[in-house]
Amino acid sequence: MNDLTFFATCPRGIEGLLAHELRSFGLDGVHQLRAGVAFTGPLESGYRACLWSRLAARVLLNLTSVPAGDPDELHAGVMAMPWEDHLSVDGTLAVDFTSARSPITHTHYGALRVKDAVCDRFRDREDRRPSVDTEAPDVRINVLARSRDAVISIDLSGTALHRRGYRADRVQVEAPLKENLAAAVLLHAGWPSIAARGGGFVDPMCGSGTLGIEAAWIAGDVAPGSMREQWGFSKWLGHDRDLWYRLGSEAEERADAGRVNIPPILLSDHDPRAIGVARDCIERAGLTGIVSVTGADLTEMRPPATGPAGLVAVNPPYGERLGEREDVRMLHERLGQTLRTSFPGWRAAVFTAAIDLIPRLGVPVRETHELYNGRIPTSVFVLDVPGTGHDDTRRDDTGRDGTGSVPESVAVPKPSMSMQAEQFANRLRKNAKHLGKWARRTGVTCYRVYDADLPDYNVAIDIYAGAADDEGRVWVHIAEYAPPAEIEPSTARRRLEEILMVTPEVLGVPETDISLKVRERKRGSEQYERVDESGEAHTVAEDGLLFEVNLTDYLDTGLFLDHRSTRHTIRELAQGTRFLNLFAYTGSLSVYAAAGGAKWTVTVDMSRTYLDWARRNMRLNGFTGPSHRHDQADVTTWLGKAASEGQEFDLIFIDPPTFSNSKRMEGTFDVQRDHVALLRDAMRVLAPGGSIIFSNNRSGFKMDTDALADLQLKDITASTIPKDFERRRVHTTWRIERA
Numbered sequence: 001m002n003d004l005t006f007f008a009t010c011p012r013g014i015e016g017l018l019a020h021e022l023r024s025f026g027l028d029g030v031h032q033l034r035a036g037v038a039f040t041g042p043l044e045s046g047y048r049a050c051l052w053s054r055l056a057a058r059v060l061l062n063l064t065s066v067p068a069g070d071p072d073e074l075h076a077g078v079m080a081m082p083w084e085d086h087l088s089v090d091g092t093l094a095v096d097f098t099s100a101r102s103p104i105t106h107t108h109y110g111a112l113r114v115k116d117a118v119c120d121r122f123r124d125r126e127d128r129r130p131s132v133d134t135e136a137p138d139v140r141i142n143v144l145a146r147s148r149d150a151v152i153s154i155d156l157s158g159t160a161l162h163r164r165g166y167r168a169d170r171v172q173v174e175a176p177l178k179e180n181l182a183a184a185v186l187l188h189a190g191w192p193s194i195a196a197r198g199g200g201f202v203d204p205m206c207g208s209g210t211l212g213i214e215a216a217w218i219a220g221d222v223a224p225g226s227m228r229e230q231w232g233f234s235k236w237l238g239h240d241r242d243l244w245y246r247l248g249s250e251a252e253e254r255a256d257a258g259r260v261n262i263p264p265i266l267l268s269d270h271d272p273r274a275i276g277v278a279r280d281c282i283e284r285a286g287l288t289g290i291v292s293v294t295g296a297d298l299t300e301m302r303p304p305a306t307g308p309a310g311l312v313a314v315n316p317p318y319g320e321r322l323g324e325r326e327d328v329r330m331l332h333e334r335l336g337q338t339l340r341t342s343f344p345g346w347r348a349a350v351f352t353a354a355i356d357l358i359p360r361l362g363v364p365v366r367e368t369h370e371l372y373n374g375r376i377p378t379s380v381f382v383l384d385v386p387g388t389g390h391d392d393t394r395r396d397d398t399g400r401d402g403t404g405s406v407p408e409s410v411a412v413p414k415p416s417m418s419m420q421a422e423q424f425a426n427r428l429r430k431n432a433k434h435l436g437k438w439a440r441r442t443g444v445t446c447y448r449v450y451d452a453d454l455p456d457y458n459v460a461i462d463i464y465a466g467a468a469d470d471e472g473r474v475w476v477h478i479a480e481y482a483p484p485a486e487i488e489p490s491t492a493r494r495r496l497e498e499i500l501m502v503t504p505e506v507l508g509v510p511e512t513d514i515s516l517k518v519r520e521r522k523r524g525s526e527q528y529e530r531v532d533e534s535g536e537a538h539t540v541a542e543d544g545l546l547f548e549v550n551l552t553d554y555l556d557t558g559l560f561l562d563h564r565s566t567r568h569t570i571r572e573l574a575q576g577t578r579f580l581n582l583f584a585y586t587g588s589l590s591v592y593a594a595a596g597g598a599k600w601t602v603t604v605d606m607s608r609t610y611l612d613w614a615r616r617n618m619r620l621n622g623f624t625g626p627s628h629r630h631d632q633a634d635v636t637t638w639l640g641k642a643a644s645e646g647q648e649f650d651l652i653f654i655d656p657p658t659f660s661n662s663k664r665m666e667g668t669f670d671v672q673r674d675h676v677a678l679l680r681d682a683m684r685v686l687a688p689g690g691s692i693i694f695s696n697n698r699s700g701f702k703m704d705t706d707a708l709a710d711l712q713l714k715d716i717t718a719s720t721i722p723k724d725f726e727r728r729r730v731h732t733t734w735r736i737e738r739a
């Protein structure tokens with residue numbers, strides 16, 4: 001077995017690091033691919049990757065590729081393979097199946113057919129078959145079905161390689177960092193060279209201690225697989241036990257020799273439970289007395305008393321699971337203050353998805369590396385803390401140096417902007433000046449100041465001025481459109497960092513009043529889903545009316561700025577009407593109708609959250625009582641019931657989602673497919689002489705004028721696009737009446 005092909009899988013974003021690592025092992029044919037690295041060599045190469053890779057998730061031994069145009073073809077190809085060379089008839093197996101642009105899309109069924117093929121081969125040969133054990137099989141088969149073929153592999157890892165063995169199952173802190181991601185953070189930060197010159201390591205928010213343990217093992221040349229007792233090859237018939245024993249002995253010798261090279265590793269956390277978990281993990285990792293862990297607030301953390309400047313690495317909370325958003329903001333500010341006052345001259349690595357909070361650290365970013373924590377896009381920010389690191393200068397427990405004082409702040413130079421970032425700054429500045437004049441002249445206080453004007457900076461930037469209790473405040477809302485597939489994630493991430501650097505200065509708004517959301521193309525009601533839990537509601541004004549907006553918790557803020565002119569139209573038409581607002585969202589159109597003199601309003605939406613929001617908007621403007629009704633219902637069902645009851649409305653506004661498959665609906669809704677039926681249902685409750693204003697934001701929407709030939713259809717889109725949205729066709733709007 002001297003000419004084998006292997007594939008080491010890894011989290012997205014660390015393929016380059018993994019390729020470099022495998023080359024450092026002396027492996028041949030190393031080839032970086034998406035979510036992994038291929039390499040070739042004898043069985044020893046696969047074993048060495050299993051034992052020594054700090055970054056890989058699994059190591060697969062590729063056996064062959066078989067045709068897989070359909071499940072039967074896959075079954076035949078797998079059944080023809082010599083499985084008796086890999087597995088005993090008395091053994092156990094499991095199958096992992098992945099599909100990528102394959103005709104076989106049902107992965108569970110694909111795995112079942114592969115399992116059946118292996119068992120059928122044994123049954124035909126020996127009249128018996130192996131058993132299935134999904135937890136600890138003798139052989140785990142990995143199948144990647146791509147196009148009309150399937151790559152069949154043996155998983156040499158068994159359980160995922162990030163499970164080093166020093167963590168106890170079900171005894172962990174919340175959302176612990178995976179070990180291979182921790183190693184990637186350290187390697188991106190240059191920890192091996194820092195450790196080699198004696199620089200110490202500090203993690204003031206250590207959780208279960210993963211970063212510190214991985215740092216110690218890297219510095220001490222400890223094989224990350226050295227604690228694991230079971231492997232995917234342990235009962236595989238191709239396993240070479242003598243070879244594996246030799247590699248294990250070599251790893252033990254290297255660890256014994258490297259132990260003396262581990263520099264000071266200092267960990268702390270404010271959570272007593274985390275401290276207990278970390279100490280247990282440190283003990284199991286064989287690092288008791290080498291890695292120190294204490295209970296302390298991050299502001300109390302200090303570097304080792306002597307030695308060169310080292311590395312502070314931290315994985316702060318960044319999602320709603322781990323705390324309220326404002327707490328996380330304050331935590332980043334405290335972390336930055338600690339770095340600047342207690343760790344001058346040190347390097348820092350911050351692993352986070354909250355990239356909008358990095359400027360709060362007040363420390364210049366040296367470089368950024370994008371990774372994925374599961375499916376969450378995250379980044380490693382490598383920072384150089386201003387100042388001069390110490391060699392022999394001793395610090396007392398207050399963190400004071402030889403001058404006897406602690407500086408309260410350190411001036412942090414801003415990183416220089418690229419030419420493209422300068423262009424973005426100039427465009428934003430020009431837009432802000434031009435649209436600002438227009439807004440002041442027309443009395444508009446909430447408007448879009450930038451909408452992906454430059455393709456490389458693909459965001460929408462909106463300004464919201466406060467009103468009522470929030471009078472005098474101004475907020476900026478940045479929504480990042482999902483970058484095109486051809487744009488490298490690291491490039492998109494760097495551009496977003498430049499946007500966050502430029503926007504506060506150009507618009508004159510503090511970073512604390514800027515909200516950022518990553519906005520992907522959503523389907524149906526997904527565009528309204530909660531993305532945070534901050535609950536930061538503000539009051540803004542439009543045309544003398546008050547509205548509640550939330551700039552943090554949802555992808556949309558509660559007030560569609562592109563419908564500003566449409567709201568004016570509704571107000572003008574509403575006098576004396578019975579007004580119906582369908583797919584009402586937060587009810588802003590109902591507020592305008594009431595302000596325009598509607599006799600009564602009915603607001604219909606499926607979401608209780610948004611109906612409550614709509615009620616608050618009505619109350620803000622003094623519109624309460626039985627003449628203003630709010631119904632939680634599926635619009636189609638509601639219209640049928642209203643028609644059967646003989647209800648009639650003089651003015652109806654309809655703004656449906658592009659697509660919806662809400663559990664509260666019967667079936668699905670597609671605005672292009674279903675708009676004719678929707679409008680027919682609405683016509684059943686439209687009073688004689690009444691009007692429907694129908695709008696939607698589906699790109700390329702086409703009104704089916706033939707199917708609605710008996711109605712009067714007028715495209716009024718041009719009159720409903722506000723000046724700040726003229727650069728992009730954001731919606732289409734129609735006025736519909738009986739012919």
